[in-house]
Amino acid sequence: MIVVGGDAAGMTAASQARRLRDRDDLEIVAFERGHFTSYSACGIPYWIGGVVDDRDELIARHPATFRESYQIDVRLRHEVTRIDLDRREVVARDLDGDREIRERYDTLMYAVGATPRLPAWADSQVAGIFGVQTLDDGAALRAWLESEPAPRRAVVVGGGYIGVEMAEALIQRGLTVTLVERAEQPMTTVDPDMAVRVADAMRALGIEIRTGVEVTGLRERDGRVTAVVTDDGPVPADVVVLGLGVRPNTALAEAAGLPLGSSGGVRVDRRMRVLGVPDVWAAGDCVESLHRVSGLPVHIPLGTHANKQGRVAGINIGGGYAAFPGVIGTAVTKVCELEVGRTGLREQDAHAAGFEFVSVHVESTNRAGYYPGARPMTVKLIAERPSGRLLGAQIVGWSEAAKRIDALAVALWNEMTVDDMTGLDLGYAPPYAPVWDPVLIAARKAVDALAR
Template sequence: MELKQKDGIDVKVLHEVKEIDLKQGKILICEKDNPKTWWESFDKLMIATGAVSIKPPVEGIDAKGIFEVSSLKSGLALKDFIEKSQPKKAVVIGGGYIGLEMAENLLLLGMEVSLIERAPEVMLTLDPDMGALVSKALIEAGVKLYRNESLTGFEVKNGYVCRAVTDKRTLEADLVILGMGVKPNISLAKAAGIKIGLTGAIEVNNAMHTMAENVWAGGDCAESFHLISRRPVNIALGTVANKHGRVVGINAGGGHAVFSGLVGTAVSKIGKVEIARTGLQEKEIQQTGIEHITSVTESMTRPDYYPNAGPVSVKILAEKKSGRLLGGQIVGESGSAKRIDILATALHAGFTVEEIADLDLSYAPPFSPLWDPVAIAARIAMKKLS
């Protein structure tokens, strides 16, 4: 109602689009819990169907007490379950952003938390050496971490999950969180004949226009252009989706805007440890064939004599020939994560590590050592290049 009165937008909640007819310029709609459908015409269409959680087809997956946390609705359902059921033992499947954040909050609620990760370390958006620091932080926070293990199913009692089963053990569970990632929700677009890109998301140009006339796509269901790899990517982050939406809105409204690309910047935390990354990982650089160097530097968030100073590790990845920054990762205590924005800005600007080391960064003991950890890391990388 507010959007209608304020902006003239007619929002139809509890409605679902069942089909897109590109030739006729129509969409097939139905109301929730009502089988009756009808067609409505469109002049311009935006597809923003988002992503769907990865839900493995294992035994017991549909039991009560197993939750995906991918929307406000699913979050409210989880909150309601916790308040009513008062679970004591929680199992989190997957050590990505959702898995880490849920593990931390379940600990704060007083639960015994176990986390299952099939890879050698958590946080696969980091290189394994930096992921190992996050694994250590999880254990120190109180999470029982099981790496190199795969989920095989769930045991169910009276309709509710009671155990999570891996290829190595069985864990008691009153509550299970599926944090195994998401995939683009493209079924509607694909059925309409809209081109799907190599990433499995909807292919778009820099105006977020699809290959279909008068149809745009944005958010988790659409591709983006990676400024470093120069390849299409699908990165499901709210920051990206918001920018996509702005570009689509301007262009569909008759204006001109472009989404120039991204570098994949993201932050998270577990307990007192902050985690950040931007640009390419080592495995991604290897796929491009670029010769590169890496360096990991350990320093402090503030001068060691100052209260609340803590350790921070900064990893720099740079092109061997030119010294151009290719990526960066940061794991450390309070004050660490937002330093990734320096490296993200440097990636957008095409800076070399030497140019990063020469940046006029701010200094005062409450905020940073005389040489900021990012500047120190850049100087160490310079030595490797030389």
């Protein structure tokens, strides 16, 4: 078995396969072009912001662990440059030794992740422009922030999760931060009526937000960035962080002839086999997944999916049976104390997928109103008309709010209607909810909206 890419998906698949097949039965070689294996990419903003002190805390398992406990031949700084399906062979380059290696496989695991989207203007040799997808990316950014002269002005381009989290991280480090977002609100993963609360919270932290603004170029001096140029004038910058999302790494797959889907990711079946290609598996940020609500393929790069998919692939490679059931787009994040949760479809997704729907939102609190520490919480539901089936949900609130999305995610997973949801037996006690849980109030309001 050859694993291409030694992060969450690849190494989870490898170690899962090892649990089922010992080294006499299955030899495993893993090529990773970076310096690390199995780390928490999602933790990088917190390391940059200083919330997490030590980079090593982000590493779930070190190469030595894989070598010793799992007998996996991990080869760091080895970049696979070619996959030959006919010869069942990969060609890898040792980035330090600068030599080429060829290895035969009987089973291939493709798990090369994703790369930050690079706009045309960033395609240059100007120093001070960073994505934050890999731990190597994060280390480079941190080194830049700690270099002399110390950067003081940061511009974050794009207001998705990474952009929002990085803006907070950089302001926590004491930089002035401007977030530039093309859309009308940052946090485009929720509907604009919910995102406006996130924008307000970011402004309250001191982050300047410029929406409806597009970056068109850079200015530099002595090879270092000095500003981003936008269609609304220049914004000074000693450091620029890209938060424009990521695209699946598929160059290698495409060259080898692996099938790509409409979302851009590698196409796989439920068992994480690459469609129509014998003995080749793929998982993680480089594949596309089925969205269980829209029925459409989507590319949702998230560690939780990468781990689940890697486990499924590993069980199947090991001779067991497992299937990945698809995703529903659940995600949580926070801006300072403001918590955001979402699952399923936004209004624009529901439109695009052809649903008719109603949407409601309710203002409630995370605790009984009389209980100390009660804070506002907004729940939004989107329900199909006329069936009442839940299509999407979003929560924004000031504490103990984000993870409540899980109850809605499980309701959505099970295709519950909002009418059924009004009867749900959810946990009630004054420190945890009003006697009518905000989720139940929202479900009742959606039922009323459907009746109109």
